[in-house]
Amino acid sequence: MNATMMNATILMLGSGTSMGVPTLGCKCRVCTSSDPRDNRTRPSIAILYGERCVLIDSGPDFRQQALREGIDHLDAVFYTHPHADHILGLDDLRPLSFQGKEKIPLHADAATAAVLERMFEYTFSDSNKYPFKARVSLQPLADVTHLFGIDFLRVPLLHGELQTAGFRFGSAAYLTDMSDIPESSFPLLENLDVLILDALRLTPHPSHSHVEQSLKFVERIRPKQAYFTHMSHEILHAEVEPTLPPSVRLAYDGLRIPFAGAPC
Template identity: 40%
Template structure:
């Protein structure tokens, strides 16, 4: 499996509009963070988890010419605002795009993208096949690839992370219950959100994320959904345990399963 980080930033991205802090002024390419998203190439399939407002820019940058499915963690706009751009894949692949999400999230997408789901569609709108994730404990199939849902809380909002083989991806969370932690345990690679140093109402702080990862002890771990308040990539990464790194946009990692 090849994992590509399409975006590793928080909802505002980095740099933040109008901000002149050291991170937002940094010339280090690793400090330029688009909204969070990840691409998986596995078992001959191309799958994206979350299509935020930077989706078009991200897939063009990475040269992703095929997309077999789109999977959503939750309904917040920084994770869904790019869904319209699947039109290019509809045209190229001549088929509807399978979209996987919890029923609540699918209902939100139908409200926000009413023109996609209208009875009488305008020519050229995205074509989707919605597939509800009905059980947050049972493995489901994404175009032949097994996905284990991981239940987390984003403040009081239930969200999903996913485990695919030895890879686990959890973003926009500040609580993982005992069952979720056990589902993640044994992963070779874990990706977890770490917004900033200070506690936050709906995201893990850096120290909270480190504590979770030290307990789970994967071979490798990467932090994502990073804000400018965390600090410059080079300086923060130097303080981390050896097995934990900061993800950055365009980072590509390989895993055997």
Template identity: 45%
Template sequence: MKITFLGTGTSQGIPVITSTHPVCLSTNKKDKRLRVSILVEWEECTYVIDCGPDFRYQMLRANVQKINGVLITHEHADHIAGLDDLRPFCFQIGAVPIFAQKRVLDNLAYRFEYIFNDNYKYPGAPKVIQEVIENKPFTLKNLEIIPIEVMHGELKIFGYRFNNVAYLTDVKTIDSVEKKKLRNLDVLIINAIRFKPHHSHLNLDEALKLIEELKPKKTYLTHISHHLGFHEEVEKTLPKNVFLAYDELVLEI
């Protein structure tokens, strides 16, 4: 399995528009972060998790030639605003499957009516197949996908486990039942937005405590804001099995 970090930033990305924060002015490539998303590849399959406003550039930058579908964690703009840029893949393969909770698909149908409503389509609009998923395992091309229900503040959202890899973003809390799904991981990918507490995201201390509890072999932190600091400085302070993810990082698992 191959995982490519398409974006590792928060809802505004780094640099933030108009910001003069030192991290936003950094010339280090690892301090420049698009909105959070990963590409997951196995056998002949390619799936994207989330489709944010940087989706077009992410596909070009990673030279993605095809996708088999999109898994959505939740309906916030930084995770779904790039849906219109599915069009080239639709021209290539036809309708693109979108996997999400019913609540999320209903929200997308409202916000992207011209895509989801057959009575309101214009020529060239993306074609999608709505795939409703619940909090139970399902299979994509011989690979079992296990949804992980987590709380993003007061909102129930999904992370996903693929074999011994789990991807969780925008997490604030996880109950004990869902934590059981995160045992014996080779790789955990989880958010750590900044040092100060946040009402709907794990900060760094909270993320490290959860990592210590779950005990994955390796962890990569994502959904990072400029308030966490410079990539190279922060990574030096982390436990030996915890790393900051960065855009274009590739994991071969």
């Protein structure tokens, strides 16, 4: 590890798909499983390094995830795309946003920012003087964002018809909500120690990668270790994980993955 690298940790806040697992009203064997790894909240990660905590997405389970993991401060959020399972926790950033002098930057592409501004209009409107609205500021999503010693690279992805943002940070990358990786994004994914990627279920889906396709992505990208996320109730952890090569594991809520953070 050279001098500019730093020890960092990815904390899996949520490894589940949009409806979460257990899924409301479902009595299937995964939704009723006693294995805690089959209990999947909505997809999000926190990146922890030094005293810093950077989120990728703030989903509807953010409050419970932060309580569970003892997250007590926040420095920035990156958004991947404007679907509900990735943004609905924005209002729960409020208490953490009151701590610092600066507003918490929310890095989002134009399409995501437009939905955030509409859905959380009271947060972003200057005319609303309510003192307890979230102290956050929208920032355009750059190709590279330097934050506290780590460069966050935007990795364009396709999620059905929608373009979403994956992220590379140092020796790790997080590619949630994607059905395909554009050819031009593969050069951004070379020499990874850790790759976390969407693998919704065992059978194909129009807007998410599934296990077989995600294994092909892993074969091509060749990270040292890969983890699947955004998983539905079709995936029983103890049954599916043993079918995968050792370099591919299923993520689960609360998993902590060390990696080397670095500027470009």
